[in-house]
Amino acid sequence: MAKKKEQFKNDRALRFYYEVLGLERLHYGLWTDEDERSLEGVKTAQKRYEDFLVEKIKKLAPSPVDCSVLDVGCGSGVMSQTLYEKSFEVEGLSPDLYQKEVFEKRIPVPFHLARFQTFTPSKKYDIVLMSESAQYIPMKRLFENAANCLQKQGYLMVCDYFTFDHASGPLAKSGHRLSTFLELAKESGFNLVEDQDITGETIPTLDTARDFAHRYILPSIDIFSEKLTQKYPLLFRASQWLFRKKIRKAWNNLALLDSEEFAKNKSYRYMLFQIGQEGS
Ligand SMILES: C[S@@+](CC[C@H](N)C(=O)[O-])C[C@H]1O[C@@H](n2cnc3c(N)ncnc32)[C@H](O)[C@@H]1O
Structure with a gap:
């Protein structure tokens, strides 16, 4: 073969x-x-x-x-x-x-x-x-x-x-x-x-990355999601469902940024x- x-x-x-x-x-x-x-x-x-x-x-x-x-x-x-x-x-x-x-x-x-x-x-x-x-x-x-x-x-x-x-x-x-x-x-x-x-x-890389995510990435996602929910509620809910595995994975990855x-x-x-x- x-x-x-x-x-x-x-x-x-x-x-x-x-x-x-x-x-x-x-x-x-x-x-x-x-x-x-x-x-x-x-x-x-x-x-x-x-x-x-x-x-x-x-x-x-x-x-x-x-x-x-x-x-x-x-x-x-x-x-x-x-x-x-x-x-x-x-x-x-x-x-x-x-x-x-x-x-x-x-x-x-x-x-x-x-x-x-x-x-x-x-x-x-x-x-x-x-x-x-x-x-x-x-x-x-x-x-x-x-x-x-x-x-x-x-x-x-x-x-x-x-x-x-x-x-x-x-x-x-x-x-x-x-x-x-x-x-x-x-x-x-x-x-x-x-x-x-x-x-x-x-x-310390982990603490720094976690801090970066909490200060910049998560608030940006919040603002973006709020805007999408107001403008396109159905589309937003559908995309949340479609990407649910990826979203869960991203949250799990945040748990990895724990130096202790x-x-x-x-x-x-x-x-x-x-x-x-x-x-x-
Ligand atoms: C965390 S990065 C480290 C990169 C670099 N050595 C450094 O110190 O910045 C891991 C590296 O391993 C490579 N890699 C992943 N799987 C590999 C494999 N099976 N054999 C060789 N390199 C691999 C990735 O493409 C990437 O270049």
Whole structure:
């Protein structure tokens, strides 16, 4: 039987963050107490997170020109661009058509339109970087293919959130289970060489997003709905019924913006694994 051709989509959320909010990066960022809890604060925190990872990469590779990095789930490519400007031999990968377009405008380096779990590398990399993208890749395939993509004793750098064994409720639904992830890493020949819990520095993003939604998005919806109810009552009720699932989903997503619940159920980690280190 012929293999089904993989389909790729256009990420509308990225377009919204990028074109409407002016956010180039797609991760939580790394906050300090001094950062203003605002959109500008998000940008500062995101830049700090990027610097944090770039410093970690620089420590692994004193000579960037000899170090190849595969930026898995590269988003709009800002991190790749920073690495490129620092002379790393970087390549991007994402299953998203809009990201491909933005990435290719940004830097003249290879972009792989692919899901990592089905990606076939044509070379071996020194570092496979997963900045908030590991959560989208099935765990077993993540380690199998990272092993396939890496040089002997290469590094897998993962920065992402994970769920605890006791996690429950809506926040338990996204992110890999931390204990299983670590077990699978070990079974797949990946040795954990660095592990940092950065939950406290990442979750102010949730408070800021919740505040933003309550201050701007919800009041705008209220005003808009009021106007529609007055002008087109029937049409308004019909559209509410038609979009009821989407409306419910949006409300449920608001419940996810709870930093205390996040910290009870999840851990945001920076983890560095090296392949084939132990006993090799
Ligand atoms: C939260 S964004 C992080 C983007 C970027 N790394 C950053 O730190 O700003 C998640 C990224 O993972 C990508 N992604 C989703 N599923 C993927 C998969 N199966 N394989 C590789 N990347 C994937 C998305 O398209 C997006 O680029």
